Amino acid sequence: MTYNPKLLDKAKRHPEKQKNPDRPAGRKPDWIRVKAPQGKGYLETKEIVKKQKLTTVCEEAGCPNIGECWQQKHATFMIMGEVCTRACAFCNVATGKPDELDKLEPLRVAVAVRQMGLKHVVVTSVDRDDLSDGGADHFVKTIQAIRMKSPGTTVEILPGDFRGNMEDWDTVIDARPDVYNHNMETVPRLYPTIRPGARYFRSLSGLKRVKERDPMQFTKSGLMVGLGETTEEVGQVMDDMRAADIDFITIGQYLQPTPKHAPVDRWVTPEEFEKLTRMAKNKGFLMVSASPLTRSSHHAGDDFAKLKAARQEKLTKLAAE
Ligand code: SF4
Numbered sequence: 001m002t003y004n005p006k007l008l009d010k011a012k013r014h015p016e017k018q019k020n021p022d023r024p025a026g027r028k029p030d031w032i033r034v035k036a037p038q039g040k041g042y043l044e045t046k047e048i049v050k051k052q053k054l055t056t057v058c059e060e061a062g063c064p065n066i067g068e069c070w071q072q073k074h075a076t077f078m079i080m081g082e083v084c085t086r087a088c089a090f091c092n093v094a095t096g097k098p099d100e101l102d103k104l105e106p107l108r109v110a111v112a113v114r115q116m117g118l119k120h121v122v123v124t125s126v127d128r129d130d131l132s133d134g135g136a137d138h139f140v141k142t143i144q145a146i147r148m149k150s151p152g153t154t155v156e157i158l159p160g161d162f163r164g165n166m167e168d169w170d171t172v173i174d175a176r177p178d179v180y181n182h183n184m185e186t187v188p189r190l191y192p193t194i195r196p197g198a199r200y201f202r203s204l205s206g207l208k209r210v211k212e213r214d215p216m217q218f219t220k221s222g223l224m225v226g227l228g229e230t231t232e233e234v235g236q237v238m239d240d241m242r243a244a245d246i247d248f249i250t251i252g253q254y255l256q257p258t259p260k261h262a263p264v265d266r267w268v269t270p271e272e273f274e275k276l277t278r279m280a281k282n283k284g285f286l287m288v289s290a291s292p293l294t295r296s297s298h299h300a301g302d303d304f305a306k307l308k309a310a311r312q313e314k315l316t317k318l319a320a321e
Contacts (some may be wrong), residue, residue: 013094014260016087019269025256026307031270031292032253036068044182045070048115052108060093062257065298076122076297077109078156079142079234080135082308084126086160088198089299090185092257102129110145120254120301121146122181124158127197134160136168139225140175145241150176154178157222164202164210173213178200179304180249181220183296189198189234191300194227194262208244218307222250222296225276226293228265248287249280252294267293286310 002301049056058066060321069075083098084091113121123142128135136159143155156179162168175178188200203221210219221241225234234251241249251273275292280288287307289298 007156012035013096013223014087014092014258015088015259017258020260022058023256023258025264027267028255029267031254032064032255032267034064034293035067037070039067039071041071041073042067045073045075049075052112052115054105054108054112055079057093062092062255063295064255064293065295069298073116073118073137074297074301075116076124076300077112077128078106078124078130078176079109080138082124082126086127086184090198090227090254090257092261094141094159098126098128098130101128101135106138106145110149113146114149118150118153118301120154120156120178120304122156122158122297122300122308124297125160127160129163129197133171134162134165134168136162136171139172143175143177144228147265154304155298156181158182158296158302159197159233161203161206165204166211169206169209169211173210173217174215175297176217179218179220179223179300180207181222181296182207183222184237185222185224185295186227187223187229187237189233190227190229204240204244207241207246211245218248218298218304220248221244221246222235222252222294225251225268226264226266227262233236233252233273233285235279238280238285241288242283242285247285247311248289248303250292250294250296250298251280251288252298253292286314 027164055078056074060078081095081098082094082098084093087095139159141143146153154176156178158181184203186194191200207219207221210217252262253268277288277290287310
């Protein structure tokens, strides 16, 4: 597998991973190849992000879709800094002690959304376990600023688990984002090694809470595959997600950011992704996106329109019964 040189440079940002042996992933299969980022739209997006001094998960996570998304002026903003208080084994965001919150950041995100003319925006963040509210209030301010500057833009948020503090979940739910997205990331057996700072049922309870508090808010969650999970375990996670009334599941291939990160256990084939899509549809999700390059925020705007249409269709069918 060829690693992005920028990500390798940033390996020093993961002091906690330097003791890990190198476990390179081997050659990527043909179906994972993507084009190098280029084009007018890509450069304009890059310029707006730079000018507004914003951070994107597209760059920080080394997302393979950056060329395609930025060309269409779709970027996912990562708020509350570039440094995360957690050290997940799959993630390339730097671990350490974050800076103080930038109070003007919500406004700068809102200005960028307007300049980019986004109809739908995705906002994620680093985990801020150092803050008493985990950054819940900063999320609310960002949602409000976007709504003020671009009233027609729909807002999808992708926050962390707020250490399971339901008051913080409620604060964000009550700001009424259009989509509340929170990734389960992997199967419960792999949490201690892949997502050690998180708890499987804590994340699931938070997502369930969204629907209990605001049944019309769409909920979404994502999984990576190729980390060592079995298909049966993925099926169980789907069942748990449906029990929490999650509307939309995304599933994509795990890609190792540097050789110090968790190794790729296997490359899941496009045919297996089709099987996972059928499995998820049979379990009753309103929307399923499963492919090697699916990411939580990939095509989020188009998918939001489909999600709304799918709900409408379901409601119309129910009314006709
Ligand atoms: S898939 Fe999401 S994170 Fe990746 S480039 Fe597109 S918007 Fe950014």
